[in-house]
Amino acid sequence: MSESTTRRLTVAQALVRFLSVQYTERDGVRRRLIAGTWGIFGHGNVAGLGQALMEAGIGDGAAMPFHQGRNEQAMVHAAVGYARQLNRLSAQAVTTSIGPGATNLVTGAALATINRLPVLLLPGDYFATRPADPLLQQLEHPVEADLSVNDTLRPVSRYFDRVTRPEALIPSALNAMRVLADPAETGAVTLALPQDVQAEAYDWPEEFFADRVWRVRRPVPDPVELEEAARAIRSAARPLLVAGGGVHHSEAEEALRALADATGIPVASTQAGKGSLRHDHPADLGGIGHTGTAVCDATARTADLVIGVGTRYSDFTTASGTLFQHPGVRFLNLNITAFDSHKLAARTVVGDARAALEALGAALDGHRVDSAYEAEYRAGKEAWERVVESAYRADDDGAVPTQTQLLGALDAVVGDEDVVINAAGSLPGDLHKLWRARSPRQYHLEYGYSCMGYEIPAAIGVQQAAPDTPVWALVGDGTYLMMPTEIVTAVQEGLPVNLVLVQNHGYASIGGLSESVGGERFGTAYRYRAADGTFSGAPLPVDLAANAASLGMDVLRAKTVRELREALVTARASDRPTCVYVETDPAATAPPAEAWWDVPVAEVASREAASNARERYERDVAARRRHL
Missing domain, CATH: 3.40.50.970 (Thiamin diphosphate (ThDP)-binding fold, Pyr/PP domains)
Known part of the structure; x- marks a missing residue:
């Protein structure tokens, strides 16, 4: 040799x-x-x-x-x-x-x-x-x-x-x-x-x-696990399927749709799983958990079997252990990793999401949920759609847009193939509740780490992977200030990413959270110091649109709803990196949270706001369950 x-x-x-x-x-x-x-x-x-x-x-x-x-x-x-x-x-x-x-x-x-x-x-x-x-x-x-x-x-x-x-x-x-x-x-x-x-x-x-x-393997489920899973679903009166990011990673969207069509089981989605079903599918209930829809969270509270597919059950999904309240609720998890499949003391089906859903669909042949259950969640879905329409609607085209009206304007412009990217701030909550995902790749939320600064560079990566796809990075001023540098890369490489830059003068989402937990929005506004030392003076004279232009982007400034719509259309048609800059009305127009999220509150405090927040916290935390 x-x-x-x-x-x-x-x-x-x-x-x-x-x-x-x-x-x-x-x-x-x-x-x-x-x-x-x-x-x-x-x-x-x-x-x-x-x-x-x-x-x-x-x-x-x-x-x-x-x-x-x-x-x-x-x-x-x-x-x-x-x-x-x-x-x-x-x-x-x-x-x-x-x-x-x-x-x-x-x-x-x-x-x-x-x-x-x-x-x-x-x-x-x-x-x-x-x-x-x-x-x-x-x-x-x-x-x-x-x-x-x-x-x-x-x-x-x-x-x-x-x-x-x-x-x-x-x-x-x-x-x-x-x-x-x-x-x-x-x-x-x-x-x-x-x-x-x-x-x-x-x-x-x-x-x-x-x-x-x-x-890249597609491991099929164990026959015994599959049989037990099918038996659990057939015996459940109010099953709910939770679609996670694993549905997308394994390209299991069609298998999920076929299962929902055949069985009538409603489908909730995590931030990573949104778009697993198209938004107008009768079984799609939208986002679940702290940032979920009213119909989805109401259904989750009464579900007697929760079927997780490709999800790792973050605290936002489970509302910090307070969401699934049926006395006899049980869990069934389909996941490629045994680590995730065993969460919440679940029955397990370890395998590829597409292979597992296809096998489960065959095992459930002829089974369908009760028609009254279908009618109930479909009525809830129709009611929630009216909430979305109200949040998106702008009665005065000459007014300063709210953040939800911005999403409505973008919804009217994008095509099924567009990709919308976000990671941090108040936008993830609004998007999870309100965005009408039209295709599996359209909704791109990084919420495992919710990392400020992710959106602009991620848009570049997505544009490299899908060069003919319109890509939108939705960014608040706080996130923008952390990492605008890759705008230069987009300009250098000729990547026509679209940046929607929302100016609200601070860490808006954390400001709202701070207020809810007794922090009184301390240190969350981008403003001059007032006489008492707090950041409550006039807004800072920064011009982020000019900054984006200085880095090489085409910039469109929109002051009204009408101008915003026009700017979004122009940006989508451009072959250059383009920024749509808009200062939004801070009025809260998004639906409130439908489920709790655990952020511990000071147990003792000298200020009334924190003391009141602690009382609310103790009431809310009492609803937490350990599912064993």
């Missing part, structure tokens, strides 16, 4: 070459696993991965397309947006220098892992050979000399390794791909790369660079 041939490359060159020939395959469709690399270069990666990416990323048909970022956290957000748009079947890598560039990855990594979305992180690291000690930006630990700032990425990564020898890259890179492509394991994956090792040459086996396909 002849020896395998080898290729002499640096570690960085070998890694880039390896990444360029990795693929996923599901249902016969093949995609690049790592479709491109974002990067900001410094002394920890410029001579290693920087040099390797230059060789691989120049010219037509580049082996590894390179994307230049402005902020390390934002680069991760862009990669996450890209992966989510493509149902986790394709991802991007992010490289940074050691030091602040690497630690800036931590927030994005947490977001990716919490939301179960794949991203490959390639931070530089200190010299493995330790020729000087300490180095620039080195964190010195008195008893752990091998510790680096990259270790902050360990708890927020699904897989972490520090590659201190060239030959160690082979098993590490293979394990990284395994985790990224595994629907039950995926999240942020970190390969920390010492800067001297990146530049070191090694004779690599040619087999390392052969095309490799990682098949």
Whole structure:
């Protein structure tokens, strides 16, 4: 047997070459696993991965397309947006220098892992050979000399390794791909790369660079679990299905629709699962939980069987354990991960969401919920639609729009194919209650981490994944001020993302929360200090529209409902990055919360507002249940 041939490359060159020939395959469709690399270069990666990416990323048909970022956290957000748009079947890598560039990855990594979305992180690291000690930006630990700032990425990564020898890259890179492509394991994956090792040459086996396909499995449910699940549903009088993000990730929307059509079981949606059914489907009850619709939360309170599909049951979904109040309520969870399927002491069906829903539909052949139950929730759905119409309606086109009227104006402009992105502030609650999702990819809410600053870079990632799709980033002034930098990237790359920038002079959602828990909106307004030292003076003279224009965006200022509608139409037709700037009327027009959310209130306080809030808190928390 002849020896395998080898290729002499640096570690960085070998890694880039390896990444360029990795693929996923599901249902016969093949995609690049790592479709491109974002990067900001410094002394920890410029001579290693920087040099390797230059060789691989120049010219037509580049082996590894390179994307230049402005902020390390934002680069991760862009990669996450890209992966989510493509149902986790394709991802991007992010490289940074050691030091602040690497630690800036931590927030994005947490977001990716919490939301179960794949991203490959390639931070530089200190010299493995330790020729000087300490180095620039080195964190010195008195008893752990091998510790680096990259270790902050360990708890927020699904897989972490520090590659201190060239030959160690082979098993590490293979394990990284395994985790990224595994629907039950995926999240942020970190390969920390010492800067001297990146530049070191090694004779690599040619087999390392052969095309490799990682098949994304669709595990089918266990027959016994499936039989028990079908029996539980057939015996339930008031079942409710909760669709989570796993429905989208597994492309199970059609299987869910078929099940709802056949059985009449109503469908609630989490923030990640909204759009699993089209908004006008008779069984779609909209959002569930603290930001849910009245009909959905009322149905949840009386459900005797809750069927979770691809959801991890966050506190917003369960209303902090107070939502599901039927005395005999039981849970049935369909999930690809056993960890999530066992939540709430549920019966479990471990498997791919599409495979499980299809099998469940067959097992329930001929079964349908009682007609009175269908009539009840359909009447509630019709009543809620009137609430939406009222919130969207603007009786005076010359008036300053409210935030819900802004959503109504956008609803009238978007097509089924448009993608609407949001993550933080008061908009997620309004969107979950009111948005009429028309397609599986339209509603893009990052609410696992609800990270301010996500929206603009995520819009760039979505636009890269779906270049012919109109993409909208809905951003409040607080979020905008945290991370507007990737506007420059959108301009540089010619990506026609649309930014709807809502000016309400502060952290509006936290201001409302603060008031409800006795905090009296302290420290939440963007205003001058008043004589008493509080931020209650005049609004600050900032011009965020001018800032967006200075970064290269076309900017449309809308002062009235009519101008807003016109600006949104213009933005959607533009082939350039465009910002629609609007200052909204602060009047509260959104429906109030239909379910509780647990934010502990001071047990003792000298101010009346906090004391009153504590009394309300003690009444509300008494409704919490532990489902065993």
